[in-house]
Amino acid sequence: MTGKFSNYLKKRKPALQELVRLLGEKYAYASVLATDVAGTNIMVDRSTTSVNPSGLTECGFVVKVFDGSAYVEYSTNEIDAKHLDDVVLAVDGLVAAQTTVPSVSVGLLKEEPIVKRFSRKNVGKDLSAEEIIALLKGFVETTIASDPLIVNARASIETTEISKMFLSKAKDLEQYYTWCNPRSFVLARRGEVTKYAYDGFGDNSVERALRTLGDLIPKTAKLAIELLDAVPPKPGYYEIVTDPSITGLIAHEAFGHGVEMDMFVKDRAAAKDYMGKRVASPLVSMKDGAASAFSVASYFFDDDGVLAGNTKIIDKGILVGGISDVLSALQLGKAPTGNSRRESYKRKAYTRMTNTFFEKGKSKLDEMIASVKEGYFIAKTNNGMEDPKNWGIQCTAHYGREIKDGKFTGKIVSPVVMSGYVIDLLESINAVSNDFDVIGSGSCGKGYKEWVRVSDGGPCLKAKVKIG
Amino acid sequence: MIKQLTAALKANPALSGWLVNETATLSSQAFYVMQKKETTRRVETREYQVTVYHRHGEQNAFVGSSSFAVSRKHSKAELAKKIEEAVFAARFVKNKAFDLVKGEGKRTWKEKPESADPFAIIDEIANAFFAAATPVSRFNALEIFHARQTIRIVNSEGVDDTKTLAKIDVEAIPSHDGPERKVELIRMFTYKKVDPDQVRKDAEAAIADVALRYDARKIENVAKADVILSGDDVEDFLRELVADFSYDGVYRKNTDKKIGDAIQSEIKGDALSIGWTLSSKADAFDRDGVLLAPVRVVEAGKLVSYYGSNQYAQYLGLKPNGVYGTIEAAPGKTTIARMKAKPHLEIIALSGIQIDIYSGYIGGEVRLAVWFDGKNRIPVSGFSFSGNIDKALSDLVLSKETVQGVRYHGPKCILLKGMDVL
Numbered sequence: 001m002t003g004k005f006s007n008y009l010k011k012r013k014p015a016l017q018e019l020v021r022l023l024g025e026k027y028a029y030a031s032v033l034a035t036d037v038a039g040t041n042i043m044v045d046r047s048t049t050s051v052n053p054s055g056l057t058e059c060g061f062v063v064k065v066f067d068g069s070a071y072v073e074y075s076t077n078e079i080d081a082k083h084l085d086d087v088v089l090a091v092d093g094l095v096a097a098q099t100t101v102p103s104v105s106v107g108l109l110k111e112e113p114i115v116k117r118f119s120r121k122n123v124g125k126d127l128s129a130e131e132i133i134a135l136l137k138g139f140v141e142t143t144i145a146s147d148p149l150i151v152n153a154r155a156s157i158e159t160t161e162i163s164k165m166f167l168s169k170a171k172d173l174e175q176y177y178t179w180c181n182p183r184s185f186v187l188a189r190r191g192e193v194t195k196y197a198y199d200g201f202g203d204n205s206v207e208r209a210l211r212t213l214g215d216l217i218p219k220t221a222k223l224a225i226e227l228l229d230a231v232p233p234k235p236g237y238y239e240i241v242t243d244p245s246i247t248g249l250i251a252h253e254a255f256g257h258g259v260e261m262d263m264f265v266k267d268r269a270a271a272k273d274y275m276g277k278r279v280a281s282p283l284v285s286m287k288d289g290a291a292s293a294f295s296v297a298s299y300f301f302d303d304d305g306v307l308a309g310n311t312k313i314i315d316k317g318i319l320v321g322g323i324s325d326v327l328s329a330l331q332l333g334k335a336p337t338g339n340s341r342r343e344s345y346k347r348k349a350y351t352r353m354t355n356t357f358f359e360k361g362k363s364k365l366d367e368m369i370a371s372v373k374e375g376y377f378i379a380k381t382n383n384g385m386e387d388p389k390n391w392g393i394q395c396t397a398h399y400g401r402e403i404k405d406g407k408f409t410g411k412i413v414s415p416v417v418m419s420g421y422v423i424d425l426l427e428s429i430n431a432v433s434n435d436f437d438v439i440g441s442g443s444c445g446k447g448y449k450e451w452v453r454v455s456d457g458g459p460c461l462k463a464k465v466k467i468g
Numbered sequence: 469m470i471k472q473l474t475a476a477l478k479a480n481p482a483l484s485g486w487l488v489n490e491t492a493t494l495s496s497q498a499f500y501v502m503q504k505k506e507t508t509r510r511v512e513t514r515e516y517q518v519t520v521y522h523r524h525g526e527q528n529a530f531v532g533s534s535s536f537a538v539s540r541k542h543s544k545a546e547l548a549k550k551i552e553e554a555v556f557a558a559r560f561v562k563n564k565a566f567d568l569v570k571g572e573g574k575r576t577w578k579e580k581p582e583s584a585d586p587f588a589i590i591d592e593i594a595n596a597f598f599a600a601a602t603p604v605s606r607f608n609a610l611e612i613f614h615a616r617q618t619i620r621i622v623n624s625e626g627v628d629d630t631k632t633l634a635k636i637d638v639e640a641i642p643s644h645d646g647p648e649r650k651v652e653l654i655r656m657f658t659y660k661k662v663d664p665d666q667v668r669k670d671a672e673a674a675i676a677d678v679a680l681r682y683d684a685r686k687i688e689n690v691a692k693a694d695v696i697l698s699g700d701d702v703e704d705f706l707r708e709l710v711a712d713f714s715y716d717g718v719y720r721k722n723t724d725k726k727i728g729d730a731i732q733s734e735i736k737g738d739a740l741s742i743g744w745t746l747s748s749k750a751d752a753f754d755r756d757g758v759l760l761a762p763v764r765v766v767e768a769g770k771l772v773s774y775y776g777s778n779q780y781a782q783y784l785g786l787k788p789n790g791v792y793g794t795i796e797a798a799p800g801k802t803t804i805a806r807m808k809a810k811p812h813l814e815i816i817a818l819s820g821i822q823i824d825i826y827s828g829y830i831g832g833e834v835r836l837a838v839w840f841d842g843k844n845r846i847p848v849s850g851f852s853f854s855g856n857i858d859k860a861l862s863d864l865v866l867s868k869e870t871v872q873g874v875r876y877h878g879p880k881c882i883l884l885k886g887m888d889v890l
Contacts, residue, residue, distance in 0.1 A: 008540065040557075047719055047783075049561040051534035051554075053517065059539035060513065073509040077539045094510050097587040101594050104504040129534075129557035151721040189724065194826050232829045235854055235890040266501050266609045268641060268652060327507075346511045348499060385819035387835065389643070389652045390681075392850060394819035394833035415824045419833035419852045447639060447654050448820075468831065468852045468890040 001126050001206075005119065005176040006036035006163035008059070013165065015081035019063065020167050022088055027095075028108050029066035031168035032079075033303055035059065035345045039160035042129065044136035045185075046144055046152050051129060054158050056453070060345035062303075063087060067095045070103040071327065075346050109326055111170035111305070118300035120177040122161075124207035132157060135210050139217045143186060146218065149225050151194075154185040155217060159206055166305035175300040180206050181441050182213040188224040195414070197224035197398070199380070202296045202440030202455065227399060230414035235468030239375030240418075241368050241403070241460055244437040248456025249381045249395045251286055251358050252444065254422045255279070256456070257386035259288075259313050259322035260339070260351040260446075265331050269388040271319060279319045280426035285359040286314040286458075288323050290338055295455035296440030297354035302340040304349055309338035317426075325351040341452050350446055358458035361432025368431045368462045369403055376400035376467070377408070378416050381442065391422035400467075418465045431462035470622060473518060473538065476547040477624070482555045484531065485521035485568045485624040489755060490514065495615040496586035503598050503606055508587070515539045520551060521624075522558040523565060532561030566782040569757040571626030577750040578632040582661060586614040589636070593667055597640060600671035605679050607671075608652065609641040627757035631750050635660055635874060640671070642678035651681045653817050653836065656700070658874045660748065677816055681836045684849035687889060690839060693813040695853055695887045701821045703876035705830070706795050708823045710742050710765045715780035715788075725771050732769035732861040737885075738800040739769040740864065744792035747874050754790035762796070763789045797878030800866030807867060807883050813853065814838045828857045830884070855887035 016032045023030035039054025060077035072094050079087055127135075136155040143153035159180040166173040183200040197220045203209040242250065255271070263269035271279075280286075290299045290308035301307050304326040311321050324332070325340030328351050341352035369377060380398035387393065395418045402411040418425075440455030470490055477486040495511040516538040524530050534557040536550055582589055590612045597607055613636065620630040636659045643652040655674045659667070697705065709731065712723035725731070732740060743764040746752065753759050756778040763775050774786065781788035808814065818832040831854030839846045865883035 042557075045720060048563045049532075051557045051561060053535060053537040057537045057539075059537075070505060071507050073507065075509065075511040075513065077513045077515060078541070080541075090510065090512070094508060097508060097585075099498070099505060099508075099587060099591045099594075101500065101503070101505045101591060101598070104501055104506045106506070130560045133557075133560045187720075187722065189721075192724065194722075194724065196826060230827065232824075232827055232854070232856075235852075235888050266641070267643065267650070268608055270650075346493070346495075346513060348497070348507060348509060383820070383822075385833070387819060389650060390835070390849075392819060392833060392835060394822075394852075396822055414827055415822065415829055417822050417829075417831055417833075417852065417854065419819070421850065448656060449639070466852065466890060468854050468888060 001122050001159070001161050001178060003121050005174055009034050009036050009163055009165050012079065015079060015084060016167050018081070019079065019084050019087060020169065022084060023063070023065055023091060024169050027065040027067065031064045031166065031305065033062040033345065034165040036163045037160060039158060041156060041158040042132050042136065043154060043156035044133060044140050045154040046140060049133060054160050056160050058344045062345050063091055065091055065095065066108055069105050071106065073348065106327065107330055109330055111168060113170040115172040118175040120204065122178040123205035127206055127210065132210065139214055143217050143221050146221060147225060149188045149190055149228065150186060150221055151189045152187040153217065153221065155213060157182045157206070157209060157213065166301060168305060171305045173301050173305055177299065178204055179296055180209050181296070182209045183441065184213060184217045184220040186221045186224040188228055190228045193228050195224055195227035195230065197227055200441030226412055227414055230399060230412045233376065233400060233413040233416060233467050237464060237466050239372045239462065239464055241372060241377045241462050243379040243460060244435065244457040245381040245439050246378050246395065246397050247358055247458040247461050248356065248439060249384045250425065250461070251458060252353060252356050252456045253384040253386045253393050253395055254426060255286060255313060256288060256353045256356045258388035260353070261322040261324040261332055261334070262328040262351040263388055264322065265328050270391055271322065271388065274319050277319060278317050279423060280314055280317045281429040282317040283361055283432045284314055284317050284426060284429055286357070287312055287359065288353050288356040290354040293355040293357060293438045293455065295355045295438050296453045297455055302338045303342045304340035306336045306338045306340060311337045323351055323353065325349055343450050343452055347450060350450060352446065352452050353444060353454050355438055355455045357438050357456055358432065358461065360434055360436040360459040363431040363433050365433045365435060365460050368433060368460060370406035371462070372403040372406060375403050376413065376416065377403060382415060393422050393425060394419045416467055418467055420466045425463060425465055428464040429461050433460035435459045469514070469516065469541070470620065472547065473516060474622060476544065476551055477520070479548070480551050480555060482522055483520050484523035487519040487568065487621070487623040487756070489517045490620040492618045493615065495613060496590060497613050498587070498590045498594065500594060500607070500610040502608055503601065520554045520558055521568065522555055524559060525562065529565055530562040531565045532558035532563065534558040534561065564783055566779050568623050568625045569627050569778050571623065571628060571757065573626070574628045576630045577752040579634050579748055579750040581616065581634060589662055590614055592662065592664070593636065593638065596664060596667045597671040600668065600675045602675065604646060605642060605644045605675045607640055608643040611639040613637040621753065621755070621757045623757060629753045629757055631752055633748070633750055636662065640674055642674040644678045644682040646682050651678060653678045653681060660874060677836060680847045681849060684836055684847035687839055687848040687851050690889050692886055693853070693889050694810070695884045696807060696812055696814040696881050697884065698881045701815065701818060702879065702882050703795060704821050705823060705882070706742055706797050706878065708825050712825070713765055713771060713774050715774050715776035715784050715786065718774050719780045719783050727771055727773065729771050730769055731766050731771055732864070733858065734862045735769050736862055737864040738866040740766050741768065741798035742766040743796050744775055745794050745796045745877060747794040751793065758788045758790035760790040760792060794875050794877065799868050799870045799879045801868055802865050803868050804881055807865060807881060808840065811842045812840050812883065813889065814840070825857065830855055830857050830860060851890060853887045853889050855884060859886065860884040
């Protein structure tokens with residue numbers, strides 16, 4: 001890691017400022033987002049090692065102008081001082097593109113002047129590829145040797161170094177930060193039965209992350225072996241206690257997507273009509289924001305140059321706020337919350353979640369489990385899907401541990417697919433633990449595309465859901 | 469740029485081989501909100517991924533590789549440094565040695581481009597969608613992505629292949645506002661070229677489906693049902709069935725299935741034949757430069773061939789047949805009309821099909837389905853179905869009618885018997 005803001009972007013800055021000036025002469029609004037994200041994903045398993053660019057690696061520019069009624073964007077990975085006229089021509093061509101469908105009438109983005117630099121470096125030692133490969137190899141070999149049932153183990157770490165610059169007539173922002181995502185995967189087989197377990201987390205210290213990964217892999221292996229005895233649960237309604245990852249998944253799918261306010265503009269979210277109304281048990285409070293927790297989505301400013309926010313969404317069961325990108329906020333007459341995010345410089349910005357979680361409560365986890373008559377402790381996020389207009393929800397956990405009369409029976413089930421009506425689920429929450437964890441190892445799509453890295457989590461919840 | 473890259477790679481004596489993937493993208497995009505244009509975008513990029521190979525160990529038994537991205541111009545010195553850093557990492561990668569794909573000179577494949585301006589095409593599609601709207605059903609959001617990509621693969625062994633592919637992706641959100649409530653669906657379409665008739669049909673079907681969701685009610689007194697899947701759900705199901713039979717999956721021991729093993733035990737319904745094919749004639753090679761040809765993976769319910777990349781094919785001592793994007797399956801003998809003659813649950817929209825091949829689980833939350841009880845067709849919503857994959861495969865019914873999409877060629881519908889409904 002270089003430990004500093006991109007030299008390349010620094011060198012390009014005068015040209016980009018000149019481009020904003022040139023476009024600003026023609027258009028009421030002009031901005032440039034410049035990104036330079038470097039990163040590596042090193043993966044080791046029993047048979048191979050790979051060293052590839054991180055999935056987040058990118059280097060490019062988004063030029064944005066207001067044509068008087070709508071916004072126009074041009075994405076390219078080459079802007080230099082000698083060819084600014086070409087960029088202006090490309091933008092002009094895009095503005096002039098004739099279409100027969102009328103435009104929305106969006107107002108002009110108003111920006112407060114701000115000049116600021118942000119930096120957050122990797123904590124601790126920066127390890128070389130040689131050191132990382134040796135450590136990962138050691139984890140994999142130890143894991144495979146630990147039990148004959150283990151047929152493969154995989155350990156990986158993805159490191160990223162993010163530099164972004166946002167320039168407009170009013171704004172001059174630069175940010176630099178690092179993040180890494182270690183991941184484990186173990187495949188176990190007994191006879192014809194094959195099962196797997198996985199885990200992952202995020203950190204801004206490669207050194208600490210690898211140390212933690214070393215502790216995590218044996219647990220992943222133990223779970224993979226346990227899962228050899230797992231069967232899917234019998235469909236039905238059950239009491240559940242969730243681990244923080246499933247709590248986060250519920251927060252994310254149930255209400256996170258539902259309060260992305262670009263969905264309000266499109267009349268795609270029922271939450272629009274529920275502001276100030278009760279939507280969950282009074283035990284539930286929920287937040288989102290790049291500044292609300294320290295995790296994978298903890299940037300300093302968003303992809304439209306709005307500073308990181310910390311938004312209260314549900315307060316003691318009452319829906320109190322939503323999150324927004326600049327364009328949605330403008331159309332709704334609200335202040336943007338710093339949630340404008342792009343999959344990459346090649347994609348449009350939408351309102352997106354960042355670090356989303358339920359706040360912790362006062363119950364003790366062991367007492368919550370002891371109060372379950374018949375149900376499951378549900379753990380490890382697999383995937384989920386939102387339905388913000390109709391408040392359907394589907395959340396899949398990798399496994400659940402059976403509880404009967406307040407005690408674990410030792411039976412394990414997998415996969416656990418929960419579904420139902422969002423309000424029913426949130427209203428059914430009758431205990432919230434005093435634990436708290438936010439896990440930053442996942443990605444989130446909007447619908448079925450536009451993937452961005454997010455974290456989610458919270459305490460453990462006790463609720464009643466449909467499993468099937 | 470590719471000349472500069474190859475020159476820098478050739479100048480590094482530590483390399484035993486190299487591979488450059490160049491991707492040039494020209495994409496025009498339009499975003500509509502409440503049937504009005506909100507944003508237009510254009511993307512013009514040229515990006516590279518460079519992989520360096522370094523043979524090492526006794527008798528060069530190992531090959532280390534390391535890849536990096538190049539998204540901007542670099543000086544000669546900067547490129548040399550990036551290559552050196554990649555070689556440094558590759559020295560610690562001890563993969564079993566394999567040979568890179570050998571080339572046969574410069575070759576080019578190209579899909580015939582649409583002659584119209586991309587934004588004119590986008591405009592035509594948007595208008596076709598909006599024309600399908602009714603006073604109570606419309607598209608609250610519509611996003612259209614017109615993309616043309618040219619991919620060039622050059623390696624140290626003489627591969628120099630170029631293909632140009634084009635497609636149009638549409639995400640449509642049909643919405644229906646009624647006196648009781650508002651409902652929506654998410655619909656995704658991919659077109660290789662614009663067929664106005666097909667676009668119109670898709671738009672009208674999306675509007676009809678969302679109106680049906682408005683009328684949908686909870687399913688009652690149905691605990692078990694034969695479930696009919698179509699569209700992406702069929703594609704996802706078939707992909708999952710053969711995912712572990714890649715050379716990569718076999719080498720990593722993801723599967724214990726051997727050639728000749730049954731994928732379907734006790735076939736009481738249709739036997740499966742599944743393979744991989746090219747999405748179009750121009751989609752001729754994979755990321756390593758392996759020339760693609762259709763491959764049959766499952767035949768008559770049995771595993772007949774593995775498939776996959778150059779590296780893992782060599783590890784298994786098999787012929788590389790490449791990494792594909794389009795799955796194909798043979799149709800059955802049952803017409804959809806016959807499939808639908810008996811009581812069944814026809815899935816129109818799921819939250820997302822859930823398949824765990826290791827646990828034998830298939831299911832999902834149903835956003836819209838039609839329940840046929842033998843007499844009436846009743847739109848239903850807000851429940852889930854689930855079942856066991858092995859049992860479903862035994863009784864599987866494939867439709868006689870087929871679809872030819874970009875990512876899937878095969879039966880239009882499949883029927884899974886005896887699924888649990890909750």
